[in-house]
Amino acid sequence: MKHLVMIGNGMAGIRVIEEILQQNREMYQITIFGAEPHPNYNRIKLSNVLQGDTTIDDIIMNEWDWYRENNIDLHVNEAIVQIDTNNKQVISEKGTIVSYDELLIATGSSSFILPIPGADKDGVTGFRDIKDCETMIKVAEKYKKAVVIGGGLLGLEAARGLLNLGMEASVVHLAPHLMERQLDSTAGAMLKNELEAQGMKFFMEKQTAEILGEERVTGLRFTDGSEIEADLIVMAVGIKANTQVAQNTDIIVNRGIVVNDFMETNIPNVYAVGECAEHREVTYGLVAPLYEQAKVLAAKLTGNEVDGYEGSIVGTQLKVAGVDLFSAGEIDEDDRTKSIKIHNDFDGVYKKILIRDNRIAGIVLYGDTSDGQKLFRMLLKREDLTGMTSTQILHTPCGGGGGGEDVASMPDDELVCGCNGVTKKTIVDAITTNELTTVDEVGGCTNAGRSCGRCKDLVGDILAYTLGDSFDKNAATKKTLCGCTTLDREEVVAEIQEKGLNSTKEVMYVLGWKNEEGCSKCRPALNYLLGMLNPTEYIDESNSRLVNEKMHANIQKDGTYSVIPRMYGGVTTAEDLKKIGEVAEKYDVPLVKLTGGQRIGLFGVKKDDLLPIWEELDMPSGYAYGKTLRTVKTCVGKTFCRYGTQDSMSLGIELEKKFERLDTPHKFKMGVSACPRNCAESGIKDIGFVGVDGGWEIYVAGNGGTDLRAGDLLCTVKTEEEALEMTSVFLQYYRETANYLERTSHWVERIGLENIKEAIADPETRKQLVERLEVTLTRYTEPWKEALENKEIQEKFYKNRQIKVEVN
Amino acid sequence: MNALKIPVKVATYEELVPQVGQPVLINDKPIALFKVTSGEVYAIEDKSPHPKGGVLSEGLVSGHYVFCPVYDWKISLADGLVQAPDEGKVQTYKVEVRDGDVYVSL
Numbered sequence: 029m030k031h032l033v034m035i036g037n038g039m040a041g042i043r044v045i046e047e048i049l050q051q052n053r054e055m056y057q058i059t060i061f062g063a064e065p066h067p068n069y070n071r072i073k074l075s076n077v078l079q080g081d082t083t084i085d086d087i088i089m090n091e092w093d094w095y096r097e098n099n100i101d102l103h104v105n106e107a108i109v110q111i112d113t114n115n116k117q118v119i120s121e122k123g124t125i126v127s128y129d130e131l132l133i134a135t136g137s138s139s140f141i142l143p144i145p146g147a148d149k150d151g152v153t154g155f156r157d158i159k160d161c162e163t164m165i166k167v168a169e170k171y172k173k174a175v176v177i178g179g180g181l182l183g184l185e186a187a188r189g190l191l192n193l194g195m196e197a198s199v200v201h202l203a204p205h206l207m208e209r210q211l212d213s214t215a216g217a218m219l220k221n222e223l224e225a226q227g228m229k230f231f232m233e234k235q236t237a238e239i240l241g242e243e244r245v246t247g248l249r250f251t252d253g254s255e256i257e258a259d260l261i262v263m264a265v266g267i268k269a270n271t272q273v274a275q276n277t278d279i280i281v282n283r284g285i286v287v288n289d290f291m292e293t294n295i296p297n298v299y300a301v302g303e304c305a306e307h308r309e310v311t312y313g314l315v316a317p318l319y320e321q322a323k324v325l326a327a328k329l330t331g332n333e334v335d336g337y338e339g340s341i342v343g344t345q346l347k348v349a350g351v352d353l354f355s356a357g358e359i360d361e362d363d364r365t366k367s368i369k370i371h372n373d374f375d376g377v378y379k380k381i382l383i384r385d386n387r388i389a390g391i392v393l394y395g396d397t398s399d400g401q402k403l404f405r406m407l408l409k410r411e412d413l414t415g416m417t418s419t420q421i422l423h424t425p426c427g428g429g430g431g432g433e434d435v436a437s438m439p440d441d442e443l444v445c446g447c448n449g450v451t452k453k454t455i456v457d458a459i460t461t462n463e464l465t466t467v468d469e470v471g472g473c474t475n476a477g478r479s480c481g482r483c484k485d486l487v488g489d490i491l492a493y494t495l496g497d498s499f500d501k502n503a504a505t506k507k508t509l510c511g512c513t514t515l516d517r518e519e520v521v522a523e524i525q526e527k528g529l530n531s532t533k534e535v536m537y538v539l540g541w542k543n544e545e546g547c548s549k550c551r552p553a554l555n556y557l558l559g560m561l562n563p564t565e566y567i568d569e570s571n572s573r574l575v576n577e578k579m580h581a582n583i584q585k586d587g588t589y590s591v592i593p594r595m596y597g598g599v600t601t602a603e604d605l606k607k608i609g610e611v612a613e614k615y616d617v618p619l620v621k622l623t624g625g626q627r628i629g630l631f632g633v634k635k636d637d638l639l640p641i642w643e644e645l646d647m648p649s650g651y652a653y654g655k656t657l658r659t660v661k662t663c664v665g666k667t668f669c670r671y672g673t674q675d676s677m678s679l680g681i682e683l684e685k686k687f688e689r690l691d692t693p694h695k696f697k698m699g700v701s702a703c704p705r706n707c708a709e710s711g712i713k714d715i716g717f718v719g720v721d722g723g724w725e726i727y728v729a730g731n732g733g734t735d736l737r738a739g740d741l742l743c744t745v746k747t748e749e750e751a752l753e754m755t756s757v758f759l760q761y762y763r764e765t766a767n768y769l770e771r772t773s774h775w776v777e778r779i780g781l782e783n784i785k786e787a788i789a790d791p792e793t794r795k796q797l798v799e800r801l802e803v804t805l806t807r808y809t810e811p812w813k814e815a816l817e818n819k820e821i822q823e824k825f826y827k828n829r830q831i832k833v834e835v836n
Numbered sequence: 837m838n839a840l841k842i843p844v845k846v847a848t849y850e851e852l853v854p855q856v857g858q859p860v861l862i863n864d865k866p867i868a869l870f871k872v873t874s875g876e877v878y879a880i881e882d883k884s885p886h887p888k889g890g891v892l893s894e895g896l897v898s899g900h901y902v903f904c905p906v907y908d909w910k911i912s913l914a915d916g917l918v919q920a921p922d923e924g925k926v927q928t929y930k931v932e933v934r935d936g937d938v939y940v941s942l
């Protein structure tokens with residue numbers, strides 16, 4: 029086998045390796061060096077990580093196992109510092125020397141850091157990799173003021189992310205309007221207005237002269253002498269190709285490593301691909317062209333016939349919520365272009381199509397990009413527009429819905445998903461062979477739509493076209509309970525009620541579930557819905573609960589559990605404290621900690637010790653693991669506090685005793701404060717009470733977690749009884765109308781607070797809600813006690829087996 | 837690690853509960869045993885292939901698959917393969933049921 033060595037473990041390079049493995053697994057022994065400590069991840073999604081929509085774990089594209097399974101010798105955290113083309117060797121920073129038969133340079137690029145005084149201070153970062161992202165997230169925890177230099181794609185996505193992290197974000201930009209390489213001045217101004225409305229500040233036509241501060245940055249000075257303050261500076265002025273490895277070699281380097289149409293450098297057996305490569309004097313900064321390059325190179329390296337790479341025109345989108353824009357090709361008019369322009373300031377829509385020699389040469393769309401794909405395709409295919417009216421050019425047939433004709437005329441090998449290099453044929457084949465019916469399923473099978481998401485509309489059109497009459501547009505985009513069914517929550521609820529279904533198995537069987545026994549999404553959801561709809565008859569299925577609720581303890585990643593007993597309203601006794609202490613000591617519990625919900629948790633408990641610990645504690649489960657009432661946080665209240673106007677502890681204890689164990693769509697937290705100083709943080713609870721003179725204010729849908737949200741005032745009541753009644757009403761309405769796993773904060777935003785108030789305004793409705801809730805509350809038993817008394821449960825869930833076998 | 841070619845008795849067929857994973861430690865090697873609704877018994881390594889994944893014996897079982905309790909990867913009990921869009925594989929072990937006893941070969 030020949031030895032293929034690759035420098036760089038990023039998106040373009042790994043795509044080459046994937047294509048090679050697909051075509052011929054036996055041809056190369058592969059070694060990869062990556063400077064970062066991670067396996068290949070979706071760099072595009074760093075913006076989404078920063079904006080809080082996804083996590084670093086979720087953007088890994090090739091897990092460690094992928095490398096192992098394909099016998100790839102992977103060296104992470106190890107940069108190559110020198111190539112020796114004479115001896116065909118590479119040398120790493122750790123001194124590793126490896127010989128190659130073929131060498132692939134896929135080193136990508138780096139953030140361009142302006143060479144100005146102070147650029148090396150703490151608090152100055154680029155925006156390129158996981159490390160940069162982590163730096164920003166960390167700084168945001170401590171500091172307030174962020175300044176992003178550069179109002180292009182990356183800069184604006186970074187600024188949006190920093191806003192989401194709770195910082196004030198200012199953007200400094202050299203040009204008179206934003207994203208000047210993709211937008212004209214009209215679209216640029218519309219974008220700026222929108223972002224200002226979202227809370228971004230702009231310093232336009234400003235050039236940075238110096239970064240101020242001692243060790244850490246404190247601000248920056250512009251060339252006009254003015255200064256602004258900053259705790260964090262993100263440089264997003266551009267990228268520069270990583271070509272250092274080619275230094276001191278004969279490999280020709282210009283702006284990038286120069287390659288021909290087959291990604292070959294001027295030195296035999298050395299290739300370059302991705303952002304580090306310069307092809308026909310162009311270096312690229314988006315994945316689509318890089319994946320085209322990867323395809324050509326992989327064919328070349330596996331000895332398959334292939335047409336050379338001829339360069340690409342790229343389409344650009346901005347990944348910022350509330351902004352819809354698309355741009356490709358040329359931007360500004362000249363003497364030889366004609367343009368079609370629509371500017372609807374009222375709706376915030378702007379479209380400009382630049383036409384040169386009867387063909388589309390450029391597209392700028394703002395506010396409505398539904399025509400983007402079609403126009404982009406016309407641009408790429410250089411379609412002759414002779415005979416077309418401007419309305420025909422601008423409008424997709426059937427208002428963008430059907431798109432059937434468009435899809436029908438689209439060639440099989442045309443790329444639908446640029447990010448992931450998926451063609452129309454691949455998608456059509458996947459739909460027919462795997463009987464797919466939704467856009468998400470197509471994504472699961474082919475990866476289409478799983479990077480930037482721009483192609484999802486087109487994938488929907490292809491589904492419509494492929495499935496013909498059997499396609500239901502609403503079905504394809506509606507939020508089904510999970511991939512096992514085409515029904516959404518409302519439809520499932522209606523069917524359960526109409527047909528009187530009474531077990532998850534029955535639901536799945538009667539409603540034609542695709543997987544006979546469902547999946548980890550629908551089984552817990554159905555178990556919840558059935559219990560909510562038939563509280564007296566439905567028998568809870570522990571097999572359909574996820575591990576924590578099944579075991580009545582939180583599992584940690586090392587397989588140990590935590591035990592958190594109830595401590596109603598955060599009030600305890602000396603006797604209980606003694607018991608907890610004794611248990612912790614006897615069972616060698618590694619961590620005893622006060623939790624955020626005013627109680628004591630025992631962490632790191634071995635599975636075998638769960639039952640004896642519960643027995644010795646003899647306290648009820650605190651349900652710290654469940655989709656149910658977690659804790660009721662209280663302040664000391666009027667019994668002891670001089671400000672307290674109400675008895676918060678008493679109400680808190682009563683609430684917790686009444687509603688504990690109740691199944692809810694997601695976890696549910698309460699808080700009770702005796703005065704508006706709000707020591708129990710009632711404003712960030714699912715339901716929170718604030719004592720005022722003569723009664724209680726009730727706040728709902730607050731959230732102190734990742735989606736920080738202040739609660740809304742639902743109403744004010746006079747007595748404790750009324751407070752309890754209102755809680756029942758709110759809880760039951762939430763239980764009956766929220767999607768499974770929807771927190772109250774999301775639910776209230778989706779349904780609207782006013783609509784909820786209206787729905788529960790009628791006393792009769794309120795009475796019925798309370799009645800249904802009361803019936804439900806009789807359903808539950810204390811789970812720890814039950815486990816201790818029931819041998820069958822013990823056998824089923826808490827038994828460990830250990831077997832020793834002699835090995836000769 | 838020394839491979840045990842001899843089948844080891846780990847449980848009786850009767851005592852395994854359908855759809856509930858059973859952890860077994862064989863010479864300190866954690867194995868998860870599953871009896872599925874249709875009656876087959878499978879044995880796989882008791883650790884999700886996700887780098888931060890959890891203990892598979894605690895996962896939700898559906899048909900011939902188990903879902904990792906921490907990262908929700910769907911894993912085939914028959915061949916150990918992680919289902920798309922995720923990737924990976926867990927070790928599977930041969931299981932035999934003889935005279936009402938369940939044997940696993942490491």
Ligand SMILES: Cc1cc2nc3c(=O)[nH]c(=O)nc-3n(C[C@H](O)[C@H](O)[C@H](O)COP(=O)(O)OP(=O)(O)OC[C@H]3O[C@@H](n4cnc5c(N)ncnc54)[C@H](O)[C@@H]3O)c2cc1C
Pocket residue numbers: 035036037038039040041042061062063064070071072073074075106107108109134135136137155156157182270273301302303304312313314315316318345347447480
């Ligand atoms: C925040 C952000 C948002 C983006 N959004 C989009 C988008 O919406 N759409 C889009 O199409 N593109 C987007 N991009 C661009 C896209 O991510 C890149 O085009 C793509 O990652 C380039 O792939 P590559 O393999 O050439 O380089 P990379 O993915 O950067 O991989 C190169 C790897 O090589 C390593 N390396 C460098 N030098 C050495 C050395 N000497 N030895 C060993 N390893 C080395 C680097 O550490 C790096 O891990 C975005 C980029 C960022 C940063």
Ligand code: FES
Pocket residue numbers: 444445446447448476477478479480481482483484
């Ligand atoms: S084009 Fe980006 S995900 Fe398909």
